[in-house]
Every structure is written in C-alpha cells, then in structure tokens.
Amino acid sequence: MQQATIISPIKNRHWPEEGWTRVPYWVYSDPEIYQRELDTFFYGPSWNYVALDCEVPEQGCYKRSWIGERQVIVVRGENDQIFVWENRCAHRGARVCWKNKGKEESFTCPYHQWNFALDGSLQGVPLKRGVLRKGGMPSDFDNADHGLKRLRVHVEGGSIWASFHDDPPPFETFCGAEVLTALRRQFSGKGLRLLGYNRQRIPSNWKLYFENLKDPYHATLLHSFLITFGLWRADTQSESIPTDSGHSIMVSRNVGKKKTEAASEIKRFKEELELFDKDTVTPRNEFDDGKVVAVTHFPSVVIHQQANTFGMRHVIPKGPDSFELAWTFFGYEDDDEEMTRLRVRHANLYGPAGFVAMEDGEVLSESQLGTHHYAHRSAVVEMGGRGVEPQDHMVTEVLIRAFYKHYRELMGL
Ligand SMILES: [Fe+2]
Structure with missing residues (x-):
C-alpha cells in the first residue's frame, strides 16, 4: 500500500520495544488510533471489497455497502458497468438510498428530491429555475459539477472492489502475487450464484x-x-x-x-x-x-x-x-x-x-x-x-x- 501523507506520532503511544512480537492493547481501544486506521486503510489508497456482481445482476440493481464507516452504493449501470458512489447527496449530505438492496431506474434524495442517474450523475434539481421567476439556483449552476462522488472500481472474477483514492495502486499490486493467485483460484471468472x-x-x-x-x-x-x-x-x-x-x-x-x-x-x-x-x-x-x-x-x-x-x-x-x-x-x-x-x-x-x-x-x-x-x-x-x-x-x-x-x-x- 502506498503511503499517502507524512504521519505525526500519536501522543503517549509507543510500541513495546520487543517490536512485532508484542501488540499493545491500546490498538484495540484508542479513538485516535481508530480514526487514523480508517483514514489510512479504508479511506486511503486501498482496494475494499464491496459486493459480488451476482448481487446486482441487472441494470438498476443495487446493493448498499460499507467501506470503513462510510456507506456506499454499488449499482449496475448501462452497458453492464458497475458503479460505486458515496451514499451522500451532493446537496446537503443526506443518504440518498435507505435500503440494503433493490432495483431502481434512478435515485432521488428524500430531502430535496435531487435526482441522480445510476452512474451517480445529477439529472434533476426541483425548482432549479425558482418559482414565478423568484429564487432558484444561480444561472451558472451546472448539474455536471454536482454528481454523487464516484469511487474507483475493480471487478475481479465477479468480486467487486472500490477505492476512495483518486490514484490507487493497480488492484494486482495491492493484492500481491500470492493473494491474487489465491483469489483467482476461487474467482476464476466462472459466474457466481448468491x-x-x-x-x-x-x-x-x-x-x-x-x-x-x-x-x-x-x-x-x-x-x-x-x-x-x-x-x-x-x-x-x-x-x-x-x-x-x-x-x-x-x-x-x-x-x-x-x-x-x-x-x-x-x-x-x-x-x-x-x-x-x-x-x-x-x-x-x-x-x-x-x-x-x-x-x-x-x-x-x-x-x-x-x-x-x-x-x-x-x-x-x-x-x-x-x-x-x-x-x-x-x-x-x-x-x-x-x-x-x-x-x-x-x-x-x-x-x-x-x-x-x-x-x-x-x-x-x-x-x-x-x-x-x-x-x-x-x-x-x-x-x-x-x-x-x-x-x-x-x-x-x-x-x-x-x-x-x-x-x-x-x-x-
Ligand atoms: Fe476460529
């Protein structure tokens, strides 16, 4: 895994001098350690498992999933392409999707009904032009700038992986040769059945x-x-x-x-x-x-x-x-x-x-x-x-x- 930033030491946390043969118990309870783990591993340049492709078999089928504590939606869009986006409206941050699984033609935020396509792009904003020529969005507001934040996606033999990072290492590099071989033994490309x-x-x-x-x-x-x-x-x-x-x-x-x-x-x-x-x-x-x-x-x-x-x-x-x-x-x-x-x-x-x-x-x-x-x-x-x-x-x-x-x-x- 790549190192994203220079890391500052956490106060009062010193690893025992024996090294990796000891695991200090504060790694299981310290909130500061926990937050750094989320940022470093789940939200960093890593590939996270989110779903199997047999769980979203047809266009519009989706599954709610999690990466660390963040909710994401895995959805099959047009041309069988798998999209993963943050389950967080581009407007005020409300969760766009509340169900664990389903099938939709598009997704509408319950709060102000912004409507998003399967690939997360913003399709519609109610009252965008205001009412009776009053209110509404500024004239230069462009839907294209306000889609749901998409993650990088990799599909490996029917298993779906996603990354929050803009430039994660190739999936193969992230796995390493041995893990990739073990993974491909089970996910050989044969169709999966849930x-x-x-x-x-x-x-x-x-x-x-x-x-x-x-x-x-x-x-x-x-x-x-x-x-x-x-x-x-x-x-x-x-x-x-x-x-x-x-x-x-x-x-x-x-x-x-x-x-x-x-x-x-x-x-x-x-x-x-x-x-x-x-x-x-x-x-x-x-x-x-x-x-x-x-x-x-x-x-x-x-x-x-x-x-x-x-x-x-x-x-x-x-x-x-x-x-x-x-x-x-x-x-x-x-x-x-x-x-x-x-x-x-x-x-x-x-x-x-x-x-x-x-x-x-x-x-x-x-x-x-x-x-x-x-x-x-x-x-x-x-x-x-x-x-x-x-x-x-x-x-x-x-x-x-x-x-x-x-x-x-x-x-x-
Ligand atoms: Fe066990």
Whole structure:
C-alpha cells in the first residue's frame, strides 16, 4: 500500500520495544488510533471489497455497502458497468438510498428530491429555475459539477472492489502475487450464484477479527467441530503465508475424523462427539489441489473456502470496540443441485450461530473485555518463532506478526 501523507506520532503511544512480537492493547481501544486506521486503510489508497456482481445482476440493481464507516452504493449501470458512489447527496449530505438492496431506474434524495442517474450523475434539481421567476439556483449552476462522488472500481472474477483514492495502486499490486493467485483460484471468472446472507455485531475491535483469521493456531484448539471432524487440524499438511501488505493466506486440508497421536493431545478433540447425519462435515472434493484456503484481504474482507462453503466475510468497523460482520455465501452458476445443497448445508458451520464461527464471536468479545482499561499491557505473539517468514505448519502466529509489521509502518507507530 502506498503511503499517502507524512504521519505525526500519536501522543503517549509507543510500541513495546520487543517490536512485532508484542501488540499493545491500546490498538484495540484508542479513538485516535481508530480514526487514523480508517483514514489510512479504508479511506486511503486501498482496494475494499464491496459486493459480488451476482448481487446486482441487472441494470438498476443495487446493493448498499460499507467501506470503513462510510456507506456506499454499488449499482449496475448501462452497458453492464458497475458503479460505486458515496451514499451522500451532493446537496446537503443526506443518504440518498435507505435500503440494503433493490432495483431502481434512478435515485432521488428524500430531502430535496435531487435526482441522480445510476452512474451517480445529477439529472434533476426541483425548482432549479425558482418559482414565478423568484429564487432558484444561480444561472451558472451546472448539474455536471454536482454528481454523487464516484469511487474507483475493480471487478475481479465477479468480486467487486472500490477505492476512495483518486490514484490507487493497480488492484494486482495491492493484492500481491500470492493473494491474487489465491483469489483467482476461487474467482476464476466462472459466474457466481448468491446463496444467502448472515449479519452479526461483534463487540470487539475490528482488527481482532483479522487476527482471528491470521491465527490458525487457535483453530486447532478452540473449534471442537473442526478438530474432531477433521476439517482443520494441526496434524494436516498446511501453510501459513504472510505478505508484506497486511493480507495473508492460511492453507489446510480436510482429512475427516481420525484419531492420531497429535489429535489425542488436543483437549477439544472429542472422540465421543458424533453426528447422526455427517452431511455438514463431509465435503465433496472440488479443487484439484485438495486445499482448504482462507484469505484475509486487508482491510475489508476475509474470504473463505471451507468444506463446500464459500463466504465473503465483510468487516465493517463501528467504533474502536465494535464491528459488524456481514457474511455473503455463494457458489458457482454452473454448480449442480447437489453441490448447491452442500454449500448451503456447510454454511451451518459459519455465521453468527455457526457450529464453528459462533466460538470466534465469543472469544473476540472476551479479548475486548479482557484488555479493557489495560491499554498499558501487551499481547505476546511468539508462537512459531519471532520471525515473519512463511511457515509450512499452523502452530504459529507468524501472520499476526507480519500484519503488525505492516500496520506499524503505515500508521507511523
Ligand atoms: Fe476460529
């Protein structure tokens, strides 16, 4: 990510001298830090996930989305072009669109009824010429100067990304080679099919969610469902791949339920845990590489492929101590009926009440509560050593260390 401006130090905030093996707890609660994160990451020269193109299938279809705390509208305009604009009237700043999804021919602000085309350009201003030759806009008022502020847009294999920055780096550069490869494995250009949504509010700092998905170590211990039924285990062939741009990739393999020496050491491997119907934990092999992949695409989304479920986990900060997590589940247009059924069935592992993800929401709120008013203390992230190099196992916190190396550089900390 490019550095936009020279950054001034934040008062009384000094990173522990151990460096990236420590995370000071003030990063989860300080309002000044939080505002700088929004400006630096979400509103800076970054690419943020906003929607899937299958959510806006026809001209006029739109979806309300978020980048950081800012609302934007994703809409399909003429000639299949995707537009993303600020959901903020060019006149007095009222939200132009109040619904999460729909289809419109144009958008009219509820306040003074300024009317905007699908591409955000201003089409009509009521009483522009006044009434009875009184009032109205100055004669040189030009609609062309007062459209909704458009964002830069990139569509990658059916996933839609946007940037507030006028000159962001190319999407490919922002991702980096490894993340781009992982992304294109799932978003290969095949048509996508929307399967459903979940939304939840988690009372913790938004970064803790990224850290959760940069922490394969916890998944081998916390999640009985993953460990016991072999969906994610420490004794499988796996990889933890950091990048120098805040993103990361975790790779594992589905091995099914089996007891090994390693598994028996793990308390939450529960041999007695059984399912009468194993459908939820029995994926059909889909990718030739046999891998299960989770990509944290900083700062806006975690992309998962687990069992046969695909999910975009959109991270929407709501202040330093809370965020919304918006899950979009999807498959491919050419999936057969059985595959679609499996994708929906396996989605039971995720979302607010998912057999696996439920536990993450709970522990993240615990971290937030535990660090509350302990801003002067720090987390220790030394699992798997103190370096930031890729590792061929998951008993490691390397992805968190690499993330905070990048974070400190951009935040000037
Ligand atoms: Fe987890």
